[in-house]
Amino acid sequence: MKVLVIGTGAREHAIVRSLTLDPSVDAVIAAPGNPGIDAIALCRELPQGLLDGEGIAALAAELKVDLVVVGPEAPLVAGAADAVRERGIACFGPTAKAARLEGSKAFAKEIMAEAGVPTALAHVCTTVDEVASALEVFGAPYVVKDDGLAAGKGVVVTSNRAHALAHAVQCLERRDSTIVVEEFLDGPEISLFCITDGTTVVPLAPAQDFKRLSDNDEGPNTGGMGAYSPLDWAPASLVQDVVDRVAQPTVDEMRHQGMPFAGVLYIGLALTSRGLRVIEFNARFGDPETQVVLARLATPLGGLLYAAAVGKLDVEAPLRWRPDHAVTVVVASKGYPNSPRTGEIIEGMSQVGDEAYVLHAGTALDKHGSLVSAGGRVLSVVATGADLTQARDRAYRAVDRIGLKGSTYRTDIALAAQRGEITVPQ
Ligand code: AMP
Ligand code: GLY
Numbered sequence: 055m056k057v058l059v060i061g062t063g064a065r066e067h068a069i070v071r072s073l074t075l076d077p078s079v080d081a082v083i084a085a086p087g088n089p090g091i092d093a094i095a096l097c098r099e100l101p102q103g104l105l106d107g108e109g110i111a112a113l114a115a116e117l118k119v120d121l122v123v124v125g126p127e128a129p130l131v132a133g134a135a136d137a138v139r140e141r142g143i144a145c146f147g148p149t150a151k152a153a154r155l156e157g158s159k160a161f162a163k164e165i166m167a168e169a170g171v172p173t174a175l176a177h178v179c180t181t182v183d184e185v186a187s188a189l190e191v192f193g194a195p196y197v198v199k200d201d202g203l204a205a206g207k208g209v210v211v212t213s214n215r216a217h218a219l220a221h222a223v224q225c226l227e228r229r230d231s232t233i234v235v236e237e238f239l240d241g242p243e244i245s246l247f248c249i250t251d252g253t254t255v256v257p258l259a260p261a262q263d264f265k266r267l268s269d270n271d272e273g274p275n276t277g278g279m280g281a282y283s284p285l286d287w288a289p290a291s292l293v294q295d296v297v298d299r300v301a302q303p304t305v306d307e308m309r310h311q312g313m314p315f316a317g318v319l320y321i322g323l324a325l326t327s328r329g330l331r332v333i334e335f336n337a338r339f340g341d342p343e344t345q346v347v348l349a350r351l352a353t354p355l356g357g358l359l360y361a362a363a364v365g366k367l368d369v370e371a372p373l374r375w376r377p378d379h380a381v382t383v384v385v386a387s388k389g390y391p392n393s394p395r396t397g398e399i400i401e402g403m404s405q406v407g408d409e410a411y412v413l414h415a416g417t418a419l420d421k422h423g424s425l426v427s428a429g430g431r432v433l434s435v436v437a438t439g440a441d442l443t444q445a446r447d448r449a450y451r452a453v454d455r456i457g458l459k460g461s462t463y464r465t466d467i468a469l470a471a472q473r474g475e476i477t478v479p480q
Contacts, residue, residue: 055078055079055080055120055121055355055360056079056081056082056083056117056118056119056121056124056280057073057079057082057083057119057121057122057356057359058083058084058085058114058119058120058121058122058123058390059073059083059084059085059087059091059095059121059123059125060084060100060104060123060124060125060126060129060134061083061084061087061089061104061124061125061126061254062086062087062088062104062126062415063125063126063285063341063415063416063431064090064138064341064342064345064384064414064415064431064433064434065090065126065339065341065342065344065345066084066087066088066125066126066127066260066288066401066411066455067088067090067091067157067413067414067415067434068072068344068348068349068434069123069125069195069339069344069348069355069387070082070084070087070091070094070095070347071094071348071411071413072348072351072354072355072472073095073123073355073356074094074095075354075355075396076157076354076355076356076357077354078354078356078357079354079356081096081099082094082095082096083095083096083098083117083119084096084097084098085097085098085099085110085113085138086098086100086104086356087098088414088415088416088417088418089414089417089418089419089425090412090413090414090417091216091414097326098113098117100113103132104126104128104129104132105128105132106132107129107132107135107136107137107138108137109133110122110124110129110134110137110138111137111138111140111141111143113136113139114141114143114270114453115143116164116209119480120143120144120360121142121143121144121145121146121193121359121360121363122134122135122143122144122145122146122400122403122425123145123146123147124138124146124147124317124387125338125339126152126338127156127157127336127338129147129154130147130148130150130153130317130337130338131150131153131154131156131337132138133149133150134147135147135148135149135150135153135184135231136150138478141442144363144364145363146315146316146317146318146359146360146362146363147316147317147337147338148312148316148317148337149314150162151313152308152313152314152315152316152317153337153338155290155304155308155315155319155335155337155341156320156334156335156336156337156338157202157337158201158202158232159199159201159202159234160178160201160232160234160333160460162334162335163176163178163234165304165307165308165311166304166332167302167322168311169305169306169307169329169331170303171299171303172255172299172300172329172330172331172332172433173181173331173332173333174197174236174237174238174239174331174332174333175192175236175237176234176235176236176237177191177196177234177235177236177419178201178232178233178234178308179222179232179233179234179235180226180232180233182223182226183397184221185198185219185222185226185233185235186219188235189215189218189219191234192236192237192238192247193267194213194215194238195212195213195238196210196211196212196213196214196215196218196235196238197209197210197211197236197237197239198210198218198219198221198222198225198233198234198235198236198374199233199234199235199236199325200225200233200455201229201231201232201233202218202231202232205439208225209275209327210275211275213236215221216415219355220373224466225331225390227402231388232273239257239324239326239331239333240327240479241326241478241479242262242287242324242325242329242476242477242478243263243322243323243324243325243333244260244261244262244288244292244322244325245260245281245322245340245343246258246260246261246296246301246320246321246323246325246342247291247318247319247320247321247339247343247344247347248301248305248318248319248320248321249317249318249358249359249362249367250315250316250318250319250362250367251303251307251316251361251362251363251364251365251366251367251368252308252309252314252315252316252318252365252438253305253309253314253342253365253367253368254367254368255297255302255305255319255367256362256367256370256373257296257297258290258347258373259262259281259283259284259293259294259347259351259353260283260284260285260288260293260344260466261281261282261284261285261343261347262281262282262283262285262298262343262471263278263280263281263340263342263440263466264278264279264280264281264464264467265278265279266279266467267279267390267443267462267464267468268462268464269388269464269465269466270466274391274392275391276386276390276391276430277391277430277431278341278342278343278384278431279339279342279383279386279463279467280342280381280382280383280384280464280466280467280468281340281343281345281346281381281382281467282340282346282379282380282381282382282442282445282467282471283343283346283347283349283350283379283380283469284375285305285471285480286442286471287293287471287474287476287477288325288478289325289478292325292330292333295330296321296323296330299319299330300321300323300330300332300341301319304319304335305319311368312460315337316362316363316365317337317338317362318337318338318339318362319335319336320335320336320337320338320339320340321335321336322335322336322340322446325478326479326480327479327480335450341415341431341434342382342384342431342434344385345380345382345413345434345436346380346382346436347380348378348475349380349436349438350375350376350378350379350380350438351373351374351375351376351402352373352374352375353371353374353378357370358370358373376438377440378396378439378440379438379439379440379441379442379443379444380436380438380445380447381436381437381438381439381442381445381446381449381467381468382413382434382435382436383434383435383450383453383463383464383467384415384431384433384434384435384460384463384464385428385431385432385433385434385435385453385456385461385462385463386430386431386432386456386462386463387416387427387430387431387432387460387461388459388460388462389460390430390431390462394416394427394429394430395427395460396416396426396427396428396429396462397426397427398422398426398427398458398459398460399420399425399426399457399458399459400417400425400426400427400432400433400456400457400458401457402455402456402457403425405456406435406452406455406456407452407454407455409437409448409452410435410436410437410448410449410451410452411435411436411437412433412435412436412452412456413433413434413435414432414433414434414436415429415431415432415433415434416428416429416430416431416432417429417432417433418472426462427458428434432461433442433456433458435449435452435453435456436449437449437452441472442471442472443472444470445468446467446468446469446472449467450465464469
């Protein structure tokens with residue numbers, strides 16, 4: 055099988071890595087990819103960019119691939135999967151219509167309401183006055199979200215009412231936007247990826263992401279600064295509960311409404327004192343959670359994604375997992391997320407050794423052929439171990455060997471879990 059992977063990040067690097075380890079996959083091409091992906095697969099350009107669904111479909115046809123895997127949300131929301139399927143090529147990723155589960159928070163709330171999925175109570179607002187009264191209704195801490203895609207940066211959670219209102223004003227001014235104000239959810243957050251062909255749901259292992267920039271969950275929200283899996287502290291019934299109460303009803307509702315969702319339904323949820331509540335849906339794999347989930351998946355990835363793309367998940371054998379724990383630490387540029395500084399030389403990559411591996415995100419080769427930073431999140435360092443302590447030690451030893459001027463990373467990825475400090479409120 056020949057597979058084309060769309061995207062540029064560490065998530066795509068992780069997907070490409072797993073595909074190259076699948077015996078049924080004999081060629082992997084990435085577009086546009088990055089220098090790390092280029093070392094293990096072929097990279098092709100996308101001259102018109104990631105939003106050019108026709109360009110993606112044309113490349114897939116030219117390369118005669120059997121499967122296209124779309125990594126990021128933007129091409130999905132722009133209809134890349136529709137364009138690929140129109141050419142008769144199998145595509146892992148939902149149609150533009152179905153990707154609205156991620157593309158519009160208000161739409162996701164409607165589907166959840168119709169499917170009876172537990173989520174935070176929310177008010178959808180289009181004026182500052184509506185936002186102000188919604189803030190009154192829910193009280194502090196306030197949760198204010200931009201309706202559309204914002205790369206994880208459209209959400210403000212704060213106890214400062216003025217700050218909450220200012221975020222809403224800013225979103226409303228920036229474009230003709232809708233604001234979602236919702237109740238605050240207490241309790242630990244998890245990410246669960248459910249592979250689906252539109253009917254059958256196959257959950258992967260849950261992971262935990264670290265969204266804030268700095269240790270102790272301080273600083274601004276980011277795309278994600280690290281992750282680990284599995285979650286030993288979570289209730290044993292968690293995955294089945296999420297499939298039964300969230301994933302299957304949502305997939306069924308989408309199909310009944312004539313917009314079947316095939317691809318990966320990423321469920322972000324909080325385990326609150328009142329039970330599980332969905333925080334968000336995404337229509338693609340999460341970054342950096344994918345890096346740790348795929349580090350543990352023993353079932354070949356290509357066959358699984360192909361089965362989802364062609365509606366054959368019901369005949370897939372149960373997934374197999376390695377018993378290891380996996381941790382990933384993201385190394386980010388100085389100034390991330392607001393104004394990341396790029397073009398800095400990345401050193402020490404060859405000193406990492408074989409205890410860990412480094413997935414590329416925002417990297418590039420400069421005109422001398424040196425590896426330099428080219429984005430906010432630059433690298434995702436992944437390690438596995440017999441327990442979280444070993445996986446963390448290996449990951450952080452590797453991080454320490456990498457030199458990137460001004461870079462930052464969190465030092466507490468998976469630390470609370472390692473110490474047994476995570477509890478689910480009763
Ligand atoms: P989202 O883009 O909806 O995933 O939100 C980004 C982050 O904001 C989430 O991962 C949570 O950490 C936080 N967040 C979002 N909604 C809520 C909520 N209702 N209560 C508490 N935290 C939230
Ligand atoms: N890790 C969060 C995301 O991919 O949206």
